[in-house]
Amino acid sequence: MRHEGLHQTVAAIARSRPGAPALTGPRGTTTYAELDRAADALAAGLVTAGVAPGDLVPVVLPRSPELVTALLAVLKTGAAYAALDPGWPPARRREVIGQLGAPLVLDEAHVAAPAAPGYRPARVRGTDACSVFFTSGTTGSPKGVVTTHRATARLFGRDSFARFTSETTMPLAAPVPWDAFSLELWSVLLNGGTSVIVDEPYLSAGALRAGISAHGVNTAWLTSSLFNMIVDEDLDAFAGLTQLMIGGERLSTAHVARFLARHPDVLLLNGYGPVESVVFATTHRITPVDCARPGGIPLGTAVPGTRVTVLASPGEEGEICVAGDGLAIGYLGRPELTEEKFPTSAGTGERVYRTGDLGVLDADGLLHFRGRADRQVKIRGHRIEPAEVEAGVLALLPVRSCHVLARRDDTGAATALVAFCVPVRDGDRLTGARDVLTEVLASHLCPAAVVSVAEFPVTGTGKLDEKALLALVPPGPSTADGPGPSTPDEPVLAAVLAAMAEVLGTRTVDPAATFTELGGDSLAAGRVCARLAARLGRPVPVSRLYQHPTAAALAEWLHSPPPAAEGPAEASEVPLTPMQLVYLTKHLTTPDDLTSHCLLTWVVEGGLDRAALAGAVAAVHERHEALRAAYVADPRPVARLDDLGPPELEDLPPEESTESAIRTLRAMFSDELCLAEGEVWRTALVPAGDAVVFGCLVHHIAFDGWSEAVLADDLATAYRGLPLPPAPAMSEVHRAGLTRLASADPVAHHENLRADLTGVPALTWPDGLSGGEPDSIGETAIPLSRTVVAAVDEQAAKAGVTRFTVLLGEWAATLAEVTGQDDFAVGVPVAQRDGAGLADVIGCHLTMLSLRMRDGVWHDPREVGEVITRALRAQDVPFTEVVRITGAGRTARPPVFQTLFALQDNRVPELRLDGARTTFVRQPYLGLPLELHAELWPAADGSLLLTVHHQRRAVADTTAHDLAKRYAERLRTIPSGVRS
Template sequence: MQPDPRWTTGPASAALVGGLHEQIARTALICPDAVALISSKRTMTYAELDRTADAWAAELAVAAVAEDDIVPIILPRSTELITAAIAVLKTGAAYALLDPAWPEARLAEIVGEFGTSVVITDRDLAGIPAWTPPSELGRAPTDFAPVGVDGCAPCCVFFTSGTTGRPKGVLTPHRAIARLFRPGTFLPMATGTVMPLAAPMPWDAFALELWSALLSGGTSLIIDEPYLSAQSLHDGTARHGVNIAWLTSSLFNMLVDEDLEAFQGLRQVMIGGERLSAGHVARFLRRHPGIKLLNGYGPVESTIFATTHAITEFDCARPGGIPLGRPVPGTEVHVLDGDRPCAVGEVGEICLGGDGLALGYLGDPALTKSKFTATDINGDITPLYRTGDLGMWDHEGLLHFRGRADRQLKIRGHRIEPSDIERQVERLVPRVRSCRVLARRNDEGSEHQLVAFCVPYESGDPLDDVLASLRTDLMPHHRPGAVVSIDAFPVTPQGKLDEKTLLTMASAQTLSLPAELGEGGDPVERLVAETVCSVLGRTAVARDKSFLDIGGSSLGAGRVCARLADRLDRPVPVSRFYEYPTVAGFAEWLRSTQTSGGCAEAIDQTDIPLRPLQLMYLATQLADPDDLTSHCLLTWVIEGELDYPALESAVASVHRRHEPLRASYLADPRPVVRLEDIGPPPLELQSGTSSISAAGQALRNLLAEPLALSEGEVWRTAVVPVAGGQVAVFGCVVHHIAFDGWSEAVLANDIAAAYRETSAGAPAPPSLARIHRNYTERLKYFDRARQENYLRTELAGVPALRWPPNHTERVSSGPSSVEMPVTPALVADVDSRAAECGVNRFVFLLTMWAGILAEVLEQDDFAIGVPIAQRDDAGLEQAVGCHLNMLCIRLRGAALGGGVSAMRETDRIVGRAKAAQDVPYTDVLQMIDVPRTGRPPLFQTLFALQDNAIPHLRLAGLQTEFIRQPYLSLPLELHAEFWLREDGGMDLTVYFRPDVVPENTAQEIVKRFTDRLHITKSGVRP
């Protein structure tokens, strides 16, 4: 099957009328007083920008700058930089923005290669004529006229990594940039657009940020920080109305982790440059459903973007990752095997054509000829750029990324040729015989840090000083985060470099520096040191060593500043950390700029009010101290020689780490959680049993005892060994008032890390006081009246679920359950069918489940409770606690009618319920006047897609397996819960109270649901 032609070729582009500078001049005539540029030092209107650029262009022409020249510009991000670039274009020349942070020798080398008569800079470069921009705005002579050009004329030079030890210059025409910013494209730019300008100057993303604003009559906000930090985004939105932003996926992930509220006020966010993290994207979409999130893909040779994709929550569950999307205007996208177009689903090389193509590589005609080829596509000779990226089309016409055909890497959006860095290290460090550069990957699978593995001439040379020296000689994005000295490169049995073994060596190497801060001393300095340790994953740092010299990265600096801002409740700009990059220096700057209080006073650690759902849990426990419905039980089977004292110590460490576990929950005189110095629970040890199942049951009995919340007994732990072998069952029970499904994996990971004694550098979760303050601050922004009005209207008169009468004389006292496995193939089919219906997996399954309930109970109107995680604040992803609310989804009419219409109606209902999720579940119960039979009709039953991480307990030297235990007691009448498995499948478990729900009814519901699910797989829509 061949791809639809519409998938491979973007809409034809209209010819650009003149050059980019001519569009600026037109805007200056139409809207002279509109603000074009804002910086910390100056604001420029379009009239001022155009007039000053004319004046500078006249001076450059006198200095012999002419058409077809390429003029290097070495200036910091500023109004002067932008004015200089436009001035160069007005002479008919092209500009090349060079980064002032590049090594001096590299700058001189690149400038010399341009052969230009002048370089625009405010610094001295030996032997090269320099033109320094005037400090004041100017006006051109009356006889000066800007040079007009067409869209094919050279506009600018972007830089990308090369294999020869220096960056490759890519020459780009005016039309390549202009094609993206016409009305009606993927980018809704207009005169009211305010776009931050924060990308590195030599990168094509800088052109995205700059020209997207200026070509639409909008405003470019020039950022003083090294990149777009959370603080810059907060300030830009509040002070200047920033409404659209571009971020590399690494920077996006950092902001989502550290300050998810930084995006508030934007209408669109563009991300890309490297593989996207589905987890970070999903968190963003849940917190900011009204902000359009766009994935942008394109190498510099095709100018900024070749494809874009508006990301949905469904995309986050795609097995192959988030799609690259469809072609942008004026762009052709082909997936080829050689010169043959690949069929749908077939992997090939992504090749790009159209108006976005660069004119070629500067000074390298051979490389230009090999990468930019004329290719016969279905009888048409088409100029294409061969990216080296592998991809495939799917049946929806979406392009998907499938890796690289070479060694090329992407680090924080920069394209990296490892061989480039290897050659430079071998040349710059005479003690190194040979070097290989690899990339460490983060949890999302993206490359995030370079590691240089070096074989020294002298065996045993640790190369301790090499990392610091390379920082002065290498480009910033070429600098490794670590240098590892090895005797020889390991190889695989096939004789190839054993990259896996090398990366294992890097992970095992100790990079920590001696601790120089004890328990005493300055609290601000200790706070900075602890924060740096947490970001770098170390146990100690030296107070006088630069953050960058000990392996810190630019994004790491951003994380340090974001966490300090959170702890100190004050802005902490990244630029200041670059200015004072040591622990001692930055602590001194923080002290000198502290307006009031100290870091110890930043947050008041006293009695903290309970959240509404916690109030419900506390009320239930006070009404019935023996109630077990709020007990969360976790169990693991452990094989091997378990170190019981180490496990007990790990439990104690986790107890100290998470405030909700070491607090008491009180109702008198007012409901609060009180932080007290309550000791950890003992690791209860029971005598051995004969089998794993017997041990599991014994553990369950041991933990099935009430917890005394008012006395600070929030959780308990126990171990039951299996006699006759090195096997034991370990488990814990935690009260729901301090725990939720997300907390399971957090608790397991922290216990495992403490057991291995590797948790000292882990970032501390936010305090309860901090969480409460953020929660109350967020409430100020919610439209409470609108949400409550919707809920009153939607949920008024919800009828109770009518279960068939139970004719069984004796029923068990505890909950019963029915289980059904869902294979990975069936899950994939569900996802495919959901996509056909235009909904996600959750809505698809909920619609089917509700339809079965309606059939079995013969009822056409009822409500289902759905739990929703509320963990949008910075740091909550690593916190144990109760951060939930319950949505009430009322299903009736078209939602129960079957088919695609039912799916879409349920999707609409779920969307509106999520939009009202800020009203606590307990308040919903009080505001709706409904008849009550047993459980309130709003929450008789629950449906949950439990997509939390599996709580693996990875204890060093041991084999462990998580065993999900049945609930000790059931708060609602029937729970339907889907639990994800590692193989991509799921397990459906339906828990029910047999005193209310007859067992045969529960079994019939599950049977019909199973049958319907498999009928769906055979091709019949539900």
């Protein structure tokens, strides 16, 4: 493969597997035979038009089957192609085409060609020119890098750094001028795989999900910036991949660690390489160990046909040099630069490329990146020479001098360019300067801001003070001034405005302003669309935000039915709430997990009408959509209302006692539920002597503590033969939640959560993590008398807080006493049933608050109350978002908090069946999501029952018992009156 032209390899595959799919996408599928015939026909026409071997042909087409056909056709003529971006400003396009000196420009006017029977493509050598990539140049003009067929082919043979076979299915989504486009295209076509053409600006989370779902995408490439964005916004979008390549910029270890924790079976590769050694020079398979390396994730070892050295002694920093089959022929029309950058090694006599990157080779032969020896930067995968941008600014704007710097994020990655200019006229603010630059400069070269300065500051040594210049640019839109956002009554527009405000970090968003006018860039657009897709339960392609760039216009488009190609949201599909997404994700990743199984059990005495009870189960199932939905994530996470039938009332063999009957039910209900097929709940009966034990198992995705009493009431009503009133549709309930979410102030919430929860230490149990059986749960129960509860209520009244506030404060004090920590967080479940008609609806209408307890706040109930109030204001921020904005990441232990505290003051589910006596028996949990749960259960006589459940693999029995005992003792010693 390395010794022939790329087109010759593809033609051989077309002969051996003519019907195999080569290209697929929104416009259908093209087989290898069809692709090869079309390319032959176009190549014959190009030869007639004057294209000859050795020519350099510009191809100006968007990502499409026509583009791939055109590239193959150019190669079949013996020429090389230069794929150019149709979106480039005309001036840049003319400049590049002029450098190529081509006989024609292959664009939309030239791609149609009749069949060419008998046409024989040119046969070329692997060392012949194949493609020209244009990159940023220090002289102010783009420079063309001329590469060979073998430079690309070397990467994708049997000895490749990844798995590329006829089964490989990969999105074609990179910008067409990049060598990353070659990675996506030729890795597939040279191995008989399938290239999935993406008509979005880039591979967004939505496009990735759609590719995996509709086409079986199993391999993908992402720049570090795009990877970080998808990890932040839609971590489960990667589900279905077998291998993922990332790179182009320094990797964020935090994002990589989150990915590896969620997708441990996906091969994750860090790829490094300048375009002068096509695509990759080194790769590294990333493991969790790499995330803890002090120097960051390694660049790795050389890919096939490539040699990498460092101009320094072993273990010392030096310039990275690359040699081998991947090297470019040189720079187009610039022999002096070619000679400078591609010298011949005095020791080996081979050509090498001096990258300008600094690195270190460690004792294991791994290459580590250490920065640049010059000013070159990479932004979203684009290699940029600030000097080229400076030359453009000086040519286009009325300025005497200019200096372009890169703004960087917390990881050190460059995120945007800023042009600092000294204007010709003193005091000129250079208003509208950026608009002038966008007409000429490519989008990745255009500065995000143009700042007018009277002079350039210098350091004490006379050098440019870059820090002082960058300090002149605010980090983002101001959030300190101005009123909070006004919330429109229309929920979709409110959702769009809220998403934009969150991503842009601003309180107010003008519905009529374009996203770019608001300060948004392409990655910010991806974040907005990912959040809207999750909240609205339908795809929101990034291209739609480009086509409808204002919040008002995008909301109007969202009101229209989506075209079939985008996967329309059916009328029977309802988007999931954030908490339901958490439960669905857990179910998909660990189907046998029992922590989301809610178990209810009643002992029935005095006679039971089985037929009436089975009819009642069916009636309840029909009334509540949450119980008769299938919960799926393909192609998007929704509840699908497919008119699924009720669960069977299963009859189990008799047992000798109610205790053994309950154990039988627990064993039966320990089997996994199949949410995708609508198995959300199960019911069963077990005879036990003169009694019958009736059990219900419901998945948490459709149930919460409030739902217990609703279920019991509805079963009793239907058992009596009475009709059940209609319940609100899930779509109405979720729309109400969406409106509430959109009415919040996202910026303030995020700021408060970041301040309150960043850096929360994990709880350290006195005996350490126990290491017991994963499924083993310990339980401690201690009754608290009415006298104790009365003292709690008296203290709460005098402090002006609730009973729960006092109980939580005492629990925090107990945790501090037992663990010796004065800083930790506690999770608290909160019902979200403030919407009309939700009081008697079964469903998952709750969220989890993260309450940070520190600095002895538990000593004053009023301070505990302030912590609770502050958390309640941000209760609509999903927990996954809390984890992201606080940087909690994912570890083997639950993030943010490891213990739950709840006052379970929901009504007791009393199942009043005519002609029978029923007793509700509260069962121990089948599984615990957190390491320790402390709950207080009110009784009819005014007392409370304290239960402490714990995972024995995490918390020792002695620790759990000690916590429960000390907490009960603290409550029992609360005197009448306010404590000192």
